[in-house]
Amino acid sequence: MNRRLYLRSIAASSIGAAAGCLNTLSSGDEGANNSNSSKREPVDGTILEPPERDLSEASHPSYGDEFPTTSVPDPLSGETVSTDQFEGERAMLVTFFYTSCPDGVCPALMLRLRRAQAVAAEGGYGDDAAFLAMTFDPERDTEGVLQTYADQQGVDLEAGNWHFLRPERYEDAKSIVDGRYGLPLEKRDADEYENLEYMFPHFSYIFLVNERGLVERVYPDGATIATSKLVEDFETVVTA
Structure with a gap:
């Protein structure tokens, strides 16, 4: 995709002041108010109506785009997971994180x-859903650390629909997050945090992808989007 300058210009102006995770692209999700929303048409293959906010000029995939394919090992299940393996079978929620995130955003x-995983289980559609969380800090986020993190966060690994993805090297993670998904990522010293040698200013995005592999929603402020809104959107897509 050739839409990188828009997001990079914002990242360049914000990254120096950020503590851990950036939320500078927008306030709210892709459904935030936009007076031009009525002029947009639904994209063939999508389920949700066009979002009120048009993010099509951003560097990342947005409404109606094909979600870029990537294959990353899941050390907890012992398998390599490819995003396109769920096409025709499951809708996905996808995000990027690191367990040492110092500000609570991850x-x-x-x-x-x-929460979306729990609601899917309650609603009986857990087998039609997939939850992918990829670390971009494989040096520290080892298999054991990810297992402990899953326990701390209350993730139900036994459901078989959650995957913690771990690239082999940071360079591989940066290639995926930045190069493939258009979300600028920077590894930098963490002098302000005594317990951290380095940290990552990054964008806290969540992507909602339907079973056809098309992006239904992008939540730039994934850490603050109303959980009920995300769950409602996801349930609509999964159960359509």
Whole structure:
């Protein structure tokens, strides 16, 4: 995709001041108010109506785009997971995180995916859903650390629909997050945090992808989007 300058310009102006996770692209989700929304048409293959906010000029995939395919190991299940393996079978919620996140934003992302997972189980459509959370800090986020994190966050790994994805190297993670999904990522010293050698200013996005592999919603402020709204959107897509 050739839509990178829009997001990079914002990242460049914000990254120096950010503590851990960036939420600078917008306030609210892709459904925030936009007076041009009525002019947009539904994209063939999508379930939700066009979002009120048009993010089509951003560097990342947005409403109606094909979600880029990537294959990443899941150390907890012992398998390599490809995003396209769910096409025709499951809708996905996808996010990117690291367990050492110092400001609570990454746990907030996990909370929202975990709540959607719980509602899917309650609604009997857990087998039609997939939850993918990819770390971009494989040096620290080892298999054992991810297992402990799953327990701390209350993730139900036994449901078989949640995958913690772990690239082999940071460079691989950056290639995926930045190069493939258009979300600028920077590894930098964490002098302000005594217990951290380095940290990652990054964008706390959540992507909602339907079973056809098309993006239904992008939540730029994934850590603060109303959980009920995300769950409602996800349930609509999964059960359509």
